[in-house]
Amino acid sequence: MKFSLKRTVFMQELQTVQRAISTKTTIPILTGVKIVVTEEGITLTGSNADISIETFLSIQNESAQLQIEETGKIVLQARFFSEIVRRLPEEEFTLEVIENNQVAITSGKANFTVNGLDADNYPHLPVIESQNQMKLPVHVFTKLINETGFAVSQHESRPILTGVHFVLNDQKLLAVATDSHRLSQRIIPIEQAVENFDIVIPGKSLTELSRSLTNEEELVEISIMENQVLFKTETMYFYSRLLEGNYPDTNRLIPSSFNTEIDFYVPQLLAAIERASLLSHEGRNNIVRLSIQSDSVVLYGNSPEVGKVEESLSYEKVTGDPLEISFNPDYMKAALRAFGDMSVTVKFISAVRPFTLEPTENSLEFIQLITPVRTN
Amino acid sequence: MKFSLKRTVFMQELQTVQRAISTKTTIPILTGVKIVVTEEGITLTGSNADISIETFLSIQNESAQLQIEETGKIVLQARFFSEIVRRLPEEEFTLEVIENNQVAITSGKANFTVNGLDADNYPHLPVIESQNQMKLPVHVFTKLINETGFAVSQHESRPILTGVHFVLNDQKLLAVATDSHRLSQRIIPIEQAVENFDIVIPGKSLTELSRSLTNEEELVEISIMENQVLFKTETMYFYSRLLEGNYPDTNRLIPSSFNTEIDFYVPQLLAAIERASLLSHEGRNNIVRLSIQSDSVVLYGNSPEVGKVEESLSYEKVTGDPLEISFNPDYMKAALRAFGDMSVTVKFISAVRPFTLEPTENSLEFIQLITPVRTN
Structure with missing residues (x-):
């Protein structure tokens, strides 16, 4: 050679x-x-x-x-x-x-x-039989990864939750990840007809894949086999193993009726959560408290050692019952970052039931769910 | 308040x-x-x-x-x-x-x-009696720090060597640092008349000071007391304690006659040393070997585990006896980086005696010394 x-x-x-x-x-x-x-x-x-x-x-x-x-x-x-x-x-x-x-x-x-x-x-790479293939623009697929991958579990105690669940059905591709404290689900339409599938791809593979897909204008071709998936671009073959086992039914976790709803502009809410989490990170319990009244919404952070913060939040609209609810601000920060620069509707049932975040417009496509922390 | x-x-x-x-x-x-x-x-x-x-x-x-x-x-x-x-x-x-x-x-x-x-x-800061003061342009003083500070000892076994020795005498400011394997000495003229001094400033203080002196056009005023030194700019007072004890006499370490001399262009030599050190870093002994003949200069790096490199070096001039000498390439890299973009003259006595590096022009101002490694 x-x-x-x-x-x-x-x-x-x-x-x-x-x-x-x-x-x-x-x-x-x-x-x-x-x-x-x-x-x-x-x-x-x-x-x-x-x-x-x-x-x-x-x-x-x-x-x-x-x-x-x-x-x-x-x-x-x-x-x-x-x-x-x-x-x-x-x-x-x-x-x-x-x-x-x-x-x-x-x-x-x-x-x-x-x-x-x-x-x-050197070990042989799996041979991919080019049967079930799907093509997506790179920028669409990396967005899907960024919107869901952060919510996979970091713990190996339930290995299946360390991956993102991808389901193709009825010309819709659903991607969902949950670590059992929060969940993120995104649905995109697939125009090209391919065979339905139901696979779980390790979160770490998706992170590396997302970093490797640098040309946003390209198409990525996804080929699925028994226990492997291949992502193919003009210059690269990226193979990942699939996670084995049944992914839990996450559909039943997403509530359908609510008692309190607020619309926030994401960058404003995110900045306030970041300020409050400065305090919560110093304390023993990493929680912040949100108090929703018909005419004011106030966020509280507290640490007996170093101090406290309270901030009257800017919001776009509030409807429904007053509510006091506590949650881990880190989950909220990750969820808000995945939305980016838009308005979201946050929907609550009660202080002890999971609440959801959806884009105020096009709410069907993207939903995130966060479990609150009981404080009494 | x-x-x-x-x-x-x-x-x-x-x-x-x-x-x-x-x-x-x-x-x-x-x-x-x-x-x-x-x-x-x-x-x-x-x-x-x-x-x-x-x-x-x-x-x-x-x-x-x-x-x-x-x-x-x-x-x-x-x-x-x-x-x-x-x-x-x-x-x-x-x-x-x-x-x-x-x-x-x-x-x-x-x-x-x-x-x-x-x-x-809160503890009180030392009161500086403004007696022995010297003013220097920031860019001159930070250059002095960068040219000598890297050579201080990192080990606390001889605390005095963890500082840079500054001596003002006869309108010349000498700065010298050594960790007993290598030495770096710089001399600059001081026009303004101040009282002579002989102090040792901790290397770590000088590193932080250098990072804090961001405005190169400013003057820094240096005030010296019994066990403290104050660096004063328009917006900042920077106090450092001084190291106590006698700094060794480094003058006697610097040889005055040599048997072999070569002139190198620093960036070229540095790149070659970096390549050779890739191999030496993988081996058990971090050394490279330099072979000087009248018509060729060759650098060798070797690691039994991963391989070897040999490179015929570009040089400007060689005079004197042939020589084979081994040294730690990390000391050489640090020394060359302190010279920057210029030509240096490397002067050798023998394979077991320290060798020196000086600017090919203006050699009196700046000298570095490296102790070779005996290989037999």
Whole structure:
């Protein structure tokens, strides 16, 4: 195996697959990047137990100035290899497998000789049978991830809750995540006809995927199999395992009738919650209290050690019964950030029942639910 | 005590004194910022065991729009207080001491009540008798710090070596630091006549001071006392304690005759050392080897686990005997970074004697010394 190319172009490919490579893995070969050179170009692969990323650099990519002298394959320790490539003295470099899986890297007057591993010992990626496929614009899919992924459980006690539940049914794609204290659900229409599915994708995979999908104008093609899902763009294959087991029925958690409703402008409410949480974070119980009267809405934060805050909130509209309710401001902050710059309607039943947040307009598409904290 | 002013202006003052405030202190009142309001303006003070910073915001500073209704003083927990000020809803805020050292902070519809501490219990800053004073441009003094501070010892086993030795003598200011493996010495002329001095300032104080001196056009006035030094600018007083004890005589460490000399362009040599240190950092001994012949200079890095590098170095001139020498590349990197974009002359005696680096031009002003590693 021998090739030469532009260092900066290769660095980009390397950085993409490195997202899947962990230095903490118990399988030593997985700290490496697999390099496969054919006459068509270079394929790089990085993987950990949950996700695998593959990129392809074509011989036809002119900016790479790729010259292939000999095909072949090798695995190189990823972090170290990428440090070397980053620091090479010239813009172009040559990589050659010499003997015993040793690799010579040459650029200008610098000559590196590094130990590689036999690529035949690298685990095989799942073979995807291209059956159930769906295409989405990248910006639509990453929005869906950002609106739901934050609500997955961080605890392994119920592994199924560490993923986002995706259900395609009746030309609608539903994504929902809950950690049993809060829930976030988003529905988007799917015009193109594909087979229905019901899968749970690990939250961590989605976070990495979202970071890897940098070109918002592109389409991402999603292929689903028994226990894997593949996200494909022009330049990248991103594989994730699926979580096994039944996701709980979250539909029954979402209430349908309410006693108190308020409309807030999100950035204003978020700023007030952030101020109140300064105090609640200092105290033993991380809670803030909201007092809703027909003519005023006041938010309270309190910590016996350092002090207290009270703030009369700006709101757009209030209807229904007066209410006093306490909740974890961190859940509220995460929910509000997912809405962004818009108005939301917050709907309450009572001080002890979950309350919901929905866009004041288009409420059917996006709903978040937060369980209050009982204070007596 | 009661005043109101612009939040952003106050935040800047707060951030300056916060540099001196540690959350890890064993003296609880030192986690606080001391606020003293007189009819002239607001003085803020932050301190830890080693350094103290004081700023003054004048009633005449128009951008602050400072209104003083009542004078007084209080101590507030610094980190928490600055979080509150940062997040206040309006540009202006009011701060008032109410009772029992409680403070009301009001901005728009947000009302904070926070617990403060009695300012009478805050330690007094040293009184500086303005005797031995020297003025330097900020950019000259911060350069001096950056050229020497990195070479102080990080170990407390010889406390005196954790500081930079400053000696004024014969209208020359000498600054020198050594951790006994390497040494960095800079000399600058002092035109203004002041009394000679010989002091050792803690390296950590100088690092914080350098970060606090942001206006390069200003002058910094340095006042020295028995066991303290004060750095004074228009807006800030920065106090540091001095290290007690005798600094070793470093003059005798600097050799005066050499057998091999090479001129390098610093950025080129630095890049090569960085490449070689990639390998040496992976190995058990962090060393690189330099081989100097009359017609070639080659740098070697090696790690049995991951591989090796050899690079033929670009140099400007070589004279004297051939030499093979090994050294810690991290010392070399730090030394080269302190020179920046210029050419240096590296002078060697033998493989076991310290070697020096000096600017190829103006060599008298700045010298660095590195002890090699014996490899046999």
